[in-house]
Amino acid sequence: MLPDAPATVSLTSIPVRRPGRRPRGTVLLLLADTGGGHRASALAVARELVRLPDAPVPHLLDPFTHAAPRPVGWTVGLYSPLIRHLPPLWGALFHASNSRPALAALRATAFRLLEPGLEELIDALRPAAVVSFHPLVNHAAARVLRRRPGTPIPLITVVTDLVDVHSAWICEDADAVVTPSPAALDRIRAAGIAAERCFDLGLPVDESFTARSATGAERRALRRVLGLEPGRRTVLLSGGGEGSGGLLRRARALCGAGLDIQLVVICGRNTAVRDRLLALQPEPPTTLHVHGFVPNMAEWMRASDLMVTKAGPATITEALCAGVPLLLTSHIPGQERGNVDLVVTVGAGRHVPGEAALVDAVAELVRPGSVALLAMREALVAASRPEASAATARLISLLAARAAVGPR
Ligand code: UDP
Numbered sequence: 152m153l154p155d156a157p158a159t160v161s162l163t164s165i166p167v168r169r170p171g172r173r174p175r176g177t178v179l180l181l182l183a184d185t186g187g188g189h190r191a192s193a194l195a196v197a198r199e200l201v202r203l204p205d206a207p208v209p210h211l212l213d214p215f216t217h218a219a220p221r222p223v224g225w226t227v228g229l230y231s232p233l234i235r236h237l238p239p240l241w242g243a244l245f246h247a248s249n250s251r252p253a254l255a256a257l258r259a260t261a262f263r264l265l266e267p268g269l270e271e272l273i274d275a276l277r278p279a280a281v282v283s284f285h286p287l288v289n290h291a292a293a294r295v296l297r298r299r300p301g302t303p304i305p306l307i308t309v310v311t312d313l314v315d316v317h318s319a320w321i322c323e324d325a326d327a328v329v330t331p332s333p334a335a336l337d338r339i340r341a342a343g344i345a346a347e348r349c350f351d352l353g354l355p356v357d358e359s360f361t362a363r364s365a366t367g368a369e370r371r372a373l374r375r376v377l378g379l380e381p382g383r384r385t386v387l388l389s390g391g392g393e394g395s396g397g398l399l400r401r402a403r404a405l406c407g408a409g410l411d412i413q414l415v416v417i418c419g420r421n422t423a424v425r426d427r428l429l430a431l432q433p434e435p436p437t438t439l440h441v442h443g444f445v446p447n448m449a450e451w452m453r454a455s456d457l458m459v460t461k462a463g464p465a466t467i468t469e470a471l472c473a474g475v476p477l478l479l480t481s482h483i484p485g486q487e488r489g490n491v492d493l494v495v496t497v498g499a500g501r502h503v504p505g506e507a508a509l510v511d512a513v514a515e516l517v518r519p520g521s522v523a524l525l526a527m528r529e530a531l532v533a534a535s536r537p538e539a540s541a542a543t544a545r546l547i548s549l550l551a552a553r554a555a556v557g558p559r
Pocket of ligand 1: 185186187188189191389390391392393417418419420443444445446447448462463464465466467469
């Protein structure tokens with residue numbers, strides 16, 4: 152029995168109906184809240200679907216929370232403490248599971264636990280298409296859809312690993328695979344997925360990040376709105392949805408350097424680090440602004456001159472679109488390994504693994520008239536793919552409509 156399925160569906164849906172139009176069914180967007188990137192991409196696509204005339208209405212769902220036996224949900228919940236406190240252990244798990252034999256074992260065991268809840272949900276919702284934004288969901292969704300009688304429901308996977316794509320993204324039964332980069336596309340193709348099923352559209356990010364890069368005047372206006380000093384150099388430090396990547400250490404280094412900056416630290420769901428940072432006294436003239444999870448990351452990025460972060464795929468892609476140069480401090484072992492090189496190669500950021508290098512880079516780049524900062528801003532614009540969400544929504548809508556018509 153699926154726990155409170157109807158309530159879940161309406162609770163997690165985006166409740167928008169275009170006046171005067173009958174929506175063409177629903178589309179189920181599946182994700183898991185490991186980090187913040189999967190949900191961010193799913194929401195971005197959902198918003199675009201809502202806008203498209205006659206596209207199916209999106210329903211977002213985390214099957215680990217709402218359609219899996221409790222112990223499975225708890226196991227997935229270990230991701231956050233693991234990447235915060237034991238990243239090497241997470242890296243070992245990533246690599247141990249990252250092969251065809253390991254994947255076959257997972258398909259035959261853990262992934263199956265998701266199937267009954269997912270099946271019940273799909274029976275209740277009868278979506279026109281199912282879209283997976285999480286590698287742990289693909290295979291259960293594919294099996295459930297394959298054994299359903301009647302008109303086939305297309306499965307679309309949206310790969311959220313930027314470069315080092317985990318084997319769980321290789322899902323032979325997917326009707327379409329959206330990749331975030333040419334490197335990810337190569338990996339999917341090399342694993343044998345047919346070219347006509349692959350669409351290299353970029354990683355979907357919310358449109359609030361994709362307006363053209365903020366001008367100096369807009370940055371100042373936004374800072375005022377956000378409670379910052381409008382005319383001061385602003386450096387944003389974050390560590391993804393879980394606030395990982397040594398935030399405390401790096402914030403202390405920046406606060407102790409006496410730089411003429413206002414430092415904004417966004418701690419995500421890491422309330423322990425947030426509470427410790429709230430007690431930190433920065434060395435003047437530095438000022439410090441500390442926040443937990445914020446819903447308006449685009450505004451914070453667009454108000455900043457520079458962003459310091461771990462190499463999260465969504466954060467990188469958002470920063471490229473928002474036009475804020477990156478200093479990448481670290482990466483989660485496994486899925487984020489190649490992301491630093493990607494950013495450094497296109498000239499949109501630098502790799503600063505140690506605190507001393509971080510402080511030096513910030514001091515150099517916030518200097519008025521920094522040519523290096525300007526060059527990074529130009530590189531960001533060239534590397535960004537602001538159309539990704541709209542293009543992904545169009546693809547989903549098209550496949551859903553085609554499935555409704557049936558094979559020709
Ligand atoms: N994010 C947010 N509010 C916060 C912290 C993070 O909305 O307070 C979002 C951020 O904008 C991005 C996502 O969470 O969309 C983080 O994704 P990323 O892939 O960078 O890292 P993850 O959290 O998945 O490890």
